[in-house]
Amino acid sequence: MKKKMIFSEFFRNNGVIMGSALMGLVGFWLIFLVILPQLSMLDYSFRFNLPPADVGTAKDVYTLSNYEHLLYGSDKTHATFNTVDLMVFVRTIIAAIMVTLFNIVLCYPLAYFLGQSKGSGLARLLVVLLIIPYWINEILRAFALRIIFGDSGLLNETLMLLHLTKEPIDFIRQDIALYAGLGYAYILLMLFPMYNVIESLDRNQIEAARDMGASWTRIHRRIVIPHAKPGIVSGATMVFMLSAGALAAPQILGGPSSLWFTQLVYQWFNDSLNWQQGAAYAIVLLISTILIVLTVMRIFKVNMGDIGK
Amino acid sequence: MSTASIIRIALFAYLAIFFSYLLGPLVVMSLTAFNSAAFPSVSPWACYTYEWFDVLFNDKHIKEGIYYSVIIGLGTVALSVSMGLAASIVLTQVWAKFRSTYYTLIIAPILVPGVVLGISTLVFWDRFGDFIRAGDGSMLDGLFHNGIFLTILGQSSFIASYCMLVFVARLQRFDPGLTEAALDLGATHTQAFRKILLPFMRPAIASASVLAFLASFENYNTTTFTIVKYKTLTTVLAQKVRLGINPSISALAFIIIMMTIILALGFETYRRNNARKEAVRLGKAKESKGFLPGFLTGNPAAIVLVLVSFVVISMIGTAQSYSPQQCKAEVLAAKKAEVAKAIKALKLKRTIKQQSDSLKGPDIFTPDPANKKGSFGGVFDPNNLTNEEPAKPEAPAANKKPASGAFGGVFDPNNLQKD
Numbered sequence A: 001m002k003k004k005m006i007f008s009e010f011f012r013n014n015g016v017i018m019g020s021a022l023m024g025l026v027g028f029w030l031i032f033l034v035i036l037p038q039l040s041m042l043d044y045s046f047r048f049n050l051p052p053a054d055v056g057t058a059k060d061v062y063t064l065s066n067y068e069h070l071l072y073g074s075d076k077t078h079a080t081f082n083t084v085d086l087m088v089f090v091r092t093i094i095a096a097i098m099v100t101l102f103n104i105v106l107c108y109p110l111a112y113f114l115g116q117s118k119g120s121g122l123a124r125l126l127v128v129l130l131i132i133p134y135w136i137n138e139i140l141r142a143f144a145l146r147i148i149f150g151d152s153g154l155l156n157e158t159l160m161l162l163h164l165t166k167e168p169i170d171f172i173r174q175d176i177a178l179y180a181g182l183g184y185a186y187i188l189l190m191l192f193p194m195y196n197v198i199e200s201l202d203r204n205q206i207e208a209a210r211d212m213g214a215s216w217t218r219i220h221r222r223i224v225i226p227h228a229k230p231g232i233v234s235g236a237t238m239v240f241m242l243s244a245g246a247l248a249a250p251q252i253l254g255g256p257s258s259l260w261f262t263q264l265v266y267q268w269f270n271d272s273l274n275w276q277q278g279a280a281y282a283i284v285l286l287i288s289t290i291l292i293v294l295t296v297m298r299i300f301k302v303n304m305g306d307i308g309k
Numbered sequence B: 001m002s003t004a005s006i007i008r009i010a011l012f013a014y015l016a017i018f019f020s021y022l023l024g025p026l027v028v029m030s031l032t033a034f035n036s037a038a039f040p041s042v043s044p045w046a047c048y049t050y051e052w053f054d055v056l057f058n059d060k061h062i063k064e065g066i067y068y069s070v071i072i073g074l075g076t077v078a079l080s081v082s083m084g085l086a087a088s089i090v091l092t093q094v095w096a097k098f099r100s101t102y103y104t105l106i107i108a109p110i111l112v113p114g115v116v117l118g119i120s121t122l123v124f125w126d127r128f129g130d131f132i133r134a135g136d137g138s139m140l141d142g143l144f145h146n147g148i149f150l151t152i153l154g155q156s157s158f159i160a161s162y163c164m165l166v167f168v169a170r171l172q173r174f175d176p177g178l179t180e181a182a183l184d185l186g187a188t189h190t191q192a193f194r195k196i197l198l199p200f201m202r203p204a205i206a207s208a209s210v211l212a213f214l215a216s217f218e219n220y221n222t223t224t225f226t227i228v229k230y231k232t233l234t235t236v237l238a239q240k241v242r243l244g245i246n247p248s249i250s251a252l253a254f255i256i257i258m259m260t261i262i263l264a265l266g267f268e269t270y271r272r273n274n275a276r277k278e279a280v281r282l283g284k285a286k287e288s289k290g291f292l293p294g295f296l297t298g299n300p301a302a303i304v305l306v307l308v309s310f311v312v313i314s315m316i317g318t319a320q321s322y323s324p325q326q327c328k329a330e331v332l333a334a335k336k337a338e339v340a341k342a343i344k345a346l347k348l349k350r351t352i353k354q355q356s357d358s359l360k361g362p363d364i365f366t367p368d369p370a371n372k373k374g375s376f377g378g379v380f381d382p383n384n385l386t387n388e389e390p391a392k393p394e395a396p397a398a399n400k401k402p403a404s405g406a407f408g409g410v411f412d413p414n415n416l417q418k419d
Helices: A002-014 A016-044 A065-072 A083-116 A121-134 A138-149 A154-161 A176-185 A187-199 A203-211 A216-244 A248-253 A261-271 A275-299 B003-032 B051-057 B060-093 B096-111 B114-131 B139-144 B147-171 B176-184 B189-217 B233-243 B248-281 B300-321 B325-360 B369-379 B382-391 B397-411 B413-418
Strands: none
Touching: A002 A016, A002 B060, A016 A275, A016 B060, A016 B096, A016 B114, A016 B147, A016 B189, A065 A083, A065 A275, A083 A121, A083 A176, A083 A187, A083 A216, A083 A261, A083 A275, A083 B003, A121 A187, A121 B003, A121 B248, A138 A154, A138 A176, A138 A248, A138 B003, A138 B233, A138 B248, A176 A187, A176 A216, A176 A248, A176 B003, A187 A216, A203 A216, A216 A275, A216 B096, A248 A261, A248 B233, A261 A275, A261 B114, A275 B114, B003 B248, B051 B248, B060 B096, B060 B147, B060 B189, B060 B233, B096 B147, B114 B139, B114 B147, B139 B147, B147 B189, B176 B189, B233 B248, B248 B300
16 A cells, blocks of 8 residues: 555645656656566567467467577587587677776776866866767777778788788787777776766875875775776776677677677577577577676675766 | 876876777778778878768768658657656655665666667567557557657667766756745646746756767667668668778768867857856956957867868868869879789789699699689678778789779669769
8 A cells, every 4th residue: 555655645746747747758668668678578588480370379389499599509409509609698798898897997097087187178178089989970980990900901001011010910800800899989988987986086085195105006996996986887887788789899890700699689680580589699698798787786886876877 | 207207108198099099090080081992991092082972972871861860869859858857857756765776777778788679679569569459551550660660769768768867967956945835836736847847957958858869860789670671870871881881981970070079169169158258257367359359269179160160161162173083093094004013913923833833733732822812702701702802902903993893883873973
């Protein structure tokens, strides 16, 4: 009965019209755009890929076969593992983690610099410069890197001009272009949360520590990083989730022989037209990335409320 | 050298590296838009040209993509801003125990991979149509399989979370006493909302709308699943980039970059100008009497803005009359000479090899490196072939020319006219 009371209070506070408008909008968003679609995808992933005529008949039963396919491939005896897809999965997760770490290392000094030089002209200019690439389409950014990393791209031409290498290096085939592109794509989502928390750090704390004779590394380890932790974790969460779920960068910058897990999902949907199988793969991706994020948040003792600040 | 100066140098080196990583690719991409070479590159610079802008403006796929992107963007703004506003208002009133669960629910869509959101939207509305038995051909059935409808819903599901974050930040400074006062004075809830809360939220609504539109405009992961039969700018671009690259994409990127820079500078100028006026009003700064107009003094952003607009205008001006025909003819002649040389070298190699083969016998025959490169491309799938082919600098130039011409014609009829 408690629930009813909350609702009546809500309507008393907002009036009937406004209250129902608010409830309607939030309800539509959460139920029809978030919860039900995810549930229906989950349900879908446990079904066979049947021709339309068979849907709803006795054949339309729940099955684990879509998930078994990820583990064992088309081998019905389950003797061998589906090494191709599993390797893609593991590689995606590990690469996303590496990209995240790379971004943390690259962004931390700049976030500290910007956060501590409050409102100076240079810092303002740098922030404006940072925002510009963020407004450029993800695809165009990947395309820009493709121009640079291509066989006759700028990087290879420069290396050959300097006689550092004789043959062009195949950056795309070796996935260097892909990792650079993923790091490039979401770097600002790491920088801004970090910058926001470091900006709120009281400078006096750092100066006090310095006066007490703390070394430079010690100041960062004991004062700045603990203070910036929510920002770092929130940035890391976003970068990790987005790079694990990235589709454009792997499609454009990925080598011909190596795939990203989202590309497998894409293939099941658009090439094989097996939505059920694709849904199962998407569920695996979603659940494993969420588990990793929750584990990291548990380890570093950060709440969900810190995300997105 | 003191430690302080070492740290200073290290800091500047680091800043230089960071910003060249961030901006370098964009600069290179912009430059390729002006190179007449059919494959976007800067290093063998052929001719300075505007022809790729022509190609871009005549590309009907891109035009169509922009059209649908704008429609979807507007729909997404309307839906996600209102949902985000409602969600943020509810957040301030929700039962305390339920608050963190509720916050997790409304923030979660940001963290869900876009691919998953796209798939779930597609699957859900397909099944929802079945569930309410919207038969084939009925209006609802058409709606639930309509790419624009699905894309607006799919994008709104996470863009609303972004909007919600913007609103929450603003709502924290709202004094609920104002609404209470209005209610006490006899306003209805709807009136209080329209007259008190909405005007207060207006700046946040404006920035959330811009954010939502941009996020929608550049979204790819969700859109590529939900768009079905239609196309947006991003899906058109992705298709073009995957199937074969030509510098008209760089030209588009250049236009977007210039627009971004001008907007950012304009905003910065406006902000600084206001700050300066405020300072003058308070008597902290003197009214300027320099030879520069008032809004330019002490405002580097304004100066840069004027310079950038000047460059853009002069570029558009010269583009009307400039023609690189002469230069192109020279490049073509140089290329022909190169091709002839390459063929000659190849022939020479072949005769030498044939001689040595006949001496050594066929069993230790190893493929000629030049041949190897040619057959190499066949290993990957056809899409990659088109991408890789023009990129081979070592491959005989004879191969290079027709290949780029051929693939250019495949995806863009306008290219053909250019050739």
